[in-house]
Amino acid sequence: MKDKDRQRKPLARKDGLVIQELPDEVLVYDLDNDRAHCLNQTAAFVWQRCDGRNTTAQIARKLGQQFDCPVDEKIVWLALDQLGRNHLLERQPIPPPALMGMNRRAMVRALGLAAALAIPVVTSILAPMPAQAATCTPQGGACVDSSTCCAGLTCQASTCQP
Amino acid sequence: MKLSLARSRGQIVADYLGGSWRERQPPLAISPSDLELITTLLYDSGAAGLAWWRIRESELKTTAHGELLHQGYRLQALQSAINEERIMTAFRLLRDVGIEPILIKGWSVARLYPHPTLRAYGDVDLLVKPADYLAAREVLNGDEPGAWWVDLHRSLFELQDQSIDELFERSLIVDLQESKVRVLCAEDNLALLAIHLFKHGAWRPSWLCDIGALIESLPAEFDWNLSFGSNKRRAAWISTAVLLAHELLGANIDKVPVEVRNKQVPAWLTDAVLKQWSTLWHRDHLPIQPRPLMANSLRSAKTFLREVRERWPDPIVATFNLEGRVNNFPRLPYQLVAFFSQATRFVFSNFY
Numbered sequence: 001m002k003d004k005d006r007q008r009k010p011l012a013r014k015d016g017l018v019i020q021e022l023p024d025e026v027l028v029y030d031l032d033n034d035r036a037h038c039l040n041q042t043a044a045f046v047w048q049r050c051d052g053r054n055t056t057a058q059i060a061r062k063l064g065q066q067f068d069c070p071v072d073e074k075i076v077w078l079a080l081d082q083l084g085r086n087h088l089l090e091r092q093p094i095p096p097p098a099l100m101g102m103n104r105r106a107m108v109r110a111l112g113l114a115a116a117l118a119i120p121v122v123t124s125i126l127a128p129m130p131a132q133a134a135t136c137t138p139q140g141g142a143c144v145d146s147s148t149c150c151a152g153l154t155c156q157a158s159t160c161q162p
Numbered sequence: 163m164k165l166s167l168a169r170s171r172g173q174i175v176a177d178y179l180g181g182s183w184r185e186r187q188p189p190l191a192i193s194p195s196d197l198e199l200i201t202t203l204l205y206d207s208g209a210a211g212l213a214w215w216r217i218r219e220s221e222l223k224t225t226a227h228g229e230l231l232h233q234g235y236r237l238q239a240l241q242s243a244i245n246e247e248r249i250m251t252a253f254r255l256l257r258d259v260g261i262e263p264i265l266i267k268g269w270s271v272a273r274l275y276p277h278p279t280l281r282a283y284g285d286v287d288l289l290v291k292p293a294d295y296l297a298a299r300e301v302l303n304g305d306e307p308g309a310w311w312v313d314l315h316r317s318l319f320e321l322q323d324q325s326i327d328e329l330f331e332r333s334l335i336v337d338l339q340e341s342k343v344r345v346l347c348a349e350d351n352l353a354l355l356a357i358h359l360f361k362h363g364a365w366r367p368s369w370l371c372d373i374g375a376l377i378e379s380l381p382a383e384f385d386w387n388l389s390f391g392s393n394k395r396r397a398a399w400i401s402t403a404v405l406l407a408h409e410l411l412g413a414n415i416d417k418v419p420v421e422v423r424n425k426q427v428p429a430w431l432t433d434a435v436l437k438q439w440s441t442l443w444h445r446d447h448l449p450i451q452p453r454p455l456m457a458n459s460l461r462s463a464k465t466f467l468r469e470v471r472e473r474w475p476d477p478i479v480a481t482f483n484l485e486g487r488v489n490n491f492p493r494l495p496y497q498l499v500a501f502f503s504q505a506t507r508f509v510f511s512n513f514y
Binding site: 018019020022025027029036038125126 | 233236237239240242243244247279
């Protein structure tokens with residue numbers, strides 16, 4: 001019975017992680033696989049309550065109290081699913097039969113549009129190349145030919161000019 | 163046209179980062195197209211955190227460039243958490259063998275900001291007394307620190323007019339999470355940051371933001387004479403750094419002595435800083451953009467002249483390295499001396 005009880009109580013991983021709490025999100029760096037993750041407020045709340053003592057139902061209740069709105073337990077399972085996939089759980093409970101085999105999209109659909117709380121999200125943080133944010137090189141930017149300059153600009157003396 | 167375009171881009175960076183070290187931000191007046199123009203400059207110069215802080219409550223945060231800066235800030239914040247662990251470990255290891263270090267630059271500057279995560283820093287700089295240097299090096303090369311790097315100093319170029327013992331006597335103990343770490347006093351910190359700024363041609367905007375953050379948080383009993391030191395040339399650089407932070411970034415200089423406030427920053431210096439901020443391609447921005455070997459340019463007169471132009475000494479670095487005066491006189495003499503000094507070294511190293 002005790003084993004079965006423990007299995008319903010998720011446990012967050014702590015070893016090998018560097019955690020940085022920011023006002024709106026929690027950042028986690030996994031030293032074991034050199035990956036960085038960003039947990040939104042909902043995901044972070046669930047993760048921080050995965051102490052091996054709280055059941056998923058209890059976490060859902062606490063989430064509801066914290067954000068002053070009714071919370072479907074599916075939100076907790078959705079969070080646990082993402083936390084587990086990103087290796088942030090030491091112990092991950094087995095989902096109830098109704099949710100077994102559901103992918104993230106299906107879980108979100110099951111939650112319905114009426115979810116008042118932000119869907120829990122765990123995203124990997126990749127180091128972006130600054131050029132990725134530019135769809136074209138603006139005026140004054142470095143260039144080798146005019147094809148990379150924004151509309152109305154041509155590459156002159158290695159910079160995009162009107 | 164090219165110079166004014168560079169200057170205006172640098173000015174956009176200056177206007178954008180003005181007051182960025184404050185908890186409450188000054189009004190933001192930048193268009194999405196201007197943000198696009200300077201995002202790469204901000205990101206690659208290590209100012210992503212401050213840049214994100216600037217727009218975090220504005221509509222710009224949801225633009226592609228805003229999101230890029232947000233990602234940059236997240237990575238920076240994680241690096242900050244990792245570095246704090248490293249700092250505490252380094253202090254513990256050294257104190258276990260009876261060595262007391264002073265943490266310089268890095269976190270000791272980041273702590274001046276509303277959140278230490280806003281200010282990027284890549285490594286951990288520690289100052290130890292010369293007698294402790296070898297033992298400290300051995301401890302930090304041991305198994306526990308692992309592969310990460312501690313920049314260990316037994317002297318500081320920026321504070322060479324002060325003895326190490328004096329720096330330790332004036333240093334402060336501050337809290338870092340559950341640990342206590344030693345940092346320079348405000349007077350020595352200002353001197354170090356100012357000299358360091360100009361030693362490297364003031365190319366990183368965040369370095370001038372540090373000056374702004376520091377002078378706006380000075381204790382009431384701050385000793386300006388102590389900070390300026392006994393060397394008049396160095397004192398001039400320190401006061402210039404303070405005035406530059408005011409002129410370009412709007413730093414409040416109410417606490418600065420009136421005789422300093424009444425001075426002017428030479429126009430050539432302001433122009434040189436804005437030009438630096440407008441591009442990351444200047445040769446002094448090593449290791450971001452190392453230039454090709456000069457020897458490889460000798461085969462073509464056109465390439466050679468281009469490389470000479472690209473290597474033309476920055477006026478700030480030339481003046482600083484030649485211990486010149488910070489005044490309104492033209493910088494050409496300093497640049498000529500610096501250039502021929504470089505050329506002589508090049509000739510001797512390649513042909514003799």
